[in-house]
Amino acid sequence: MTLPRINMSLLRITSLACLALLLGACQSLFTPNMRAPLQVQRDASELIKPGCTTADCPLVNIDTVHFPDEPKLDAIVQKTLLQLTVADSSTPPPASIKAYQEQFLNRAQGRNSSYLQAKVREQHDGIVVVELSSYLDNGGAHGNPGRAFINYSRQQQKVLTLADMVIPGKEQEFWQKAELAHQGWLVSSKMNEDAAFVQTWPFKRTPHIALTYGAVILKYPVETIAPYSMGHIELKIPYPQLNGIIKSELFPGRG
Structure with missing residues (x-):
């Protein structure tokens, strides 16, 4: 006498599961695919x-x-x-x-x-x-x-502003990493060998920050950390250096 109840329970569970799958499919259908690039x-x-x-x-x-x-x-x-x-x-x-x-x-x-x-x-x-x-x-x-x-x-x-990118309380650490990137740029460009350049063009912060796939990019207006003739300097901070500083969901592949 309990078999019909069991069958009804199984039917109800199956129906609910199918409904959940259907709703999930509908949601996927109408939710934009963030992995697919926007049309430009x-x-x-x-x-x-x-x-x-x-x-x-x-x-x-x-x-x-x-x-x-x-x-x-x-x-x-x-x-x-x-x-x-x-x-x-x-x-x-x-x-x-x-x-x-x-x-x-x-x-x-x-x-x-x-x-x-x-x-x-x-x-x-x-x-x-x-x-x-x-x-x-x-x-x-x-x-x-x-x-x-x-x-x-x-x-x-x-x-996204810098405040949106970094973990609360970690902004100072972000700029410390940026200063290290600046020191690396001085070495790679050999400008560290010019004492007058190093003194005239010290590290400064910039509002121009980009979350590119390969690294966080800092771009500088001309005549900020280098003379006009050197153009817009770009500094790169690799993501591994920003573990515990940049919010994890903003790391490429984790969003």
């Missing part, structure tokens, strides 16, 4: 000052990227590019790329030119690393280049 669309254009017919007309060159499946990141990239166009952080950036193009060309004289670029440096473990560049030529001895990084977490739907 390049958008490049160059505008010359209206009415100019000479060989060295003022121009604005834009080479950016769009993310059709991640509109939030798309907006962040365009906003960050526009922030590179203002020298003073207290000055509000232009409202749009188009507004910047019109504003610059209206004021530009002679051979003035502006270049803005955004490119995907890497995608891994649900993190999109975007590198942004700017170059403003106002007719001086040399132009003014700028750089920035965006570390966008697709899982968290936000840009």
Whole structure:
């Protein structure tokens, strides 16, 4: 007489298991695959000052990227590019790329030119690393280049700052590792043999940090830890050196 009850119990368990599998399959179907890279669309254009017919007309060159499946990141990239166009952080950036193009060309004289670029440096473990560049030529001895990084977490739907990357209380240790990387760069570039260089260009912190797959990258504005002629210096901190400092889920392959 108990067999029907057993069969009913087995049927109920089987039904619940099937339902769980079905729900899991549905969730996988509608949840983005963070291992698969985002689709990227390049958008490049160059505008010359209206009415100019000479060989060295003022121009604005834009080479950016769009993310059709991640509109939030798309907006962040365009906003960050526009922030590179203002020298003073207290000055509000232009409202749009188009507004910047019109504003610059209206004021530009002679051979003035502006270049803005955004490119995907890497995608891994649900993190999109975007590198942004700017170059403003106002007719001086040399132009003014700028750089920035965006570390966008697709899982968290936000840009990761250093505070998001490091374990609480470990930021000082992070910068100690960065200083060691700087010392290694001095040796590899042989600049450690130049006492005047070492004294003139000491280690400094930078806001430009990238969570690339091979290492954590620190990028420096020109004339920060080296003269203008050496460009934007990059320091690399291998992930094994950051065990117990960077949050473990941000290590490549662990996210």
